[in-house]
Amino acid sequence: xxxxxxxxxxxxxxxxxxxxxxxxxxxxxxxxxxxxxxxxxxxxxxxxxxxxxxxxxxxxxxxxxxxxxxxxxxxxxxxxxxxxxxxxxxxxxxxxxxxxxxxxxxxxxxxxxxxxxxxxxxxxxxxxxxxxxxxxxxxxxxxxxxxxxxxxxxxxxxxxxxxxxxxxxxxxxxxxxxxxxxxxxxxxxxxxxxxxxxxxxxxxxxxxxxxxxxxxxxxxxxxxxxxxxxxxxxxxxxxxxxxxxxxxxxxxxxxxxxxxxxxxxxx
Numbered sequence: 001x002x003x004x005x006x007x008x009x010x011x012x013x014x015x016x017x018x019x020x021x022x023x024x025x026x027x028x029x030x031x032x033x034x035x036x037x038x039x040x041x042x043x044x045x046x047x048x049x050x051x052x053x054x055x056x057x058x059x060x061x062x063x064x065x066x067x068x069x070x071x072x073x074x075x076x077x078x079x080x081x082x083x084x085x086x087x088x089x090x091x092x093x094x095x096x097x098x099x100x101x102x103x104x105x106x107x108x109x110x111x112x113x114x115x116x117x118x119x120x121x122x123x124x125x126x127x128x129x130x131x132x133x134x135x136x137x138x139x140x141x142x143x144x145x146x147x148x149x150x151x152x153x154x155x156x157x158x159x160x161x162x163x164x165x166x167x168x169x170x171x172x173x174x175x176x177x178x179x180x181x182x183x184x185x186x187x188x189x190x191x192x193x194x195x196x197x198x199x200x201x202x203x204x205x206x207x208x209x210x211x212x213x214x215x216x217x218x219x220x221x222x223x224x225x226x227x228x229x230x231x232x233x234x235x236x237x238x239x240x241x242x243x244x245x246x247x248x249x250x251x252x253x254x255x256x257x258x259x260x261x262x263x264x265x266x267x
Contacts, residue, residue: 024117032121041087042129046080047136053200054140061201066231069141073133074227075199077158078219080129082194085162086186088118089173093182096174096264112258119166126162130155145232154229157242161222164249165190170257174264193219198227218245 032038053076054069063071092115134142146154172189173182196210197203197220203211214220221242228235 020113021116021120024113025120028117028121029124032125039125039128042080042084042125043132045083046076046129046133049076049079050133050136050140057200063202067141067143069137070143070231071202071227072200073137073142073144074223074230075194075197076137077130077133077226078161078197078223079194079199080133081126081158081162082165082190082219083186084126084129085119085122085166086169086172086190088122088166089169089171089186090179090182091173092118092170093173093176094179097178112261115170115257115261118170119163122166123159123163126159130158144230146230147232150229150232153239154226157222157225157229157239157246160246161218161242164246164253167250167253167257171253171260174257174260193217198223218242218249221245 050073053072057068061068095114144151168189169186172185176182176185196214197217198214199219203214203220206214221238222245224238225235225242228238
């Protein structure tokens with residue numbers, strides 16, 4: 001095959017993949033329209049966390065240099081995005097269990113468009129969650145000082161990290177046999193990391209052995225970056241470390257998810 005023919009074939013394959021991704025993302029959106037309770041984790045849940053932590057712990061915890069709600073919001077952002085994007089694995093496990101993936105194999109489509117459509121849909125769900133959390137945060141006293149560039153950077157970091165986590169979720173969803181098992185695996189994975197982070201309390205208040213781990217794990221780095229930029233402060237090395245973690249996760253789990261999906265759907 002000549003270089004020109006190969007280039008044309010590659011472009012055609014990319015067009016087919018984008019088309020199929022769009023079609024399946026539309027399918028996912030239709031499911032949400034028919035079952036709006038699928039949005040509870042990105043609508044009601046973040047509101048609940050903001051209100052609980054703001055009014056239950058806000059009066060007991062003093063944060064140097066800012067209010068507790070200003071400190072809190074970055075942690076709620078990252079926690080919500082992490083749970084929402086990892087949920088991709090549960091939904092994929094549900095499709096696998098019901099045999100929907102086997103039906104899709106009979107269609108003239110790129111098989112891995114199912115995965116890219118799932119992560120794309122959850123990115124839009126995450127954008128909805130961010131919008132809701134900003135509105136609720138402002139209502140309960142959140143006062144960010146970010147300019148437009150800092151806002152764009154903070155939201156960009158959130159979505160990049162969430163997109164990377166989605167591929168971990170998909171990998172976990174194909175490792176187990178049922179959606180219930182996928183839910184348990186994802187909860188075990190993300191719950192300790194979000195609470196053993198700088199989301200709700202400063203890391204310097206923790207025991208030294210825990211603080212050492214907490215300060216270098218990816219969720220803390222993303223939270224610190226988002227918090228700094230939303231409050232109009234420099235993020236320092238946390239910013240490039242957050243990006244490095246996100247890209248590293250993608251480099252490992254994106255091809256791993258594709259390999260596992262191909263193996264799971266052809267066995």
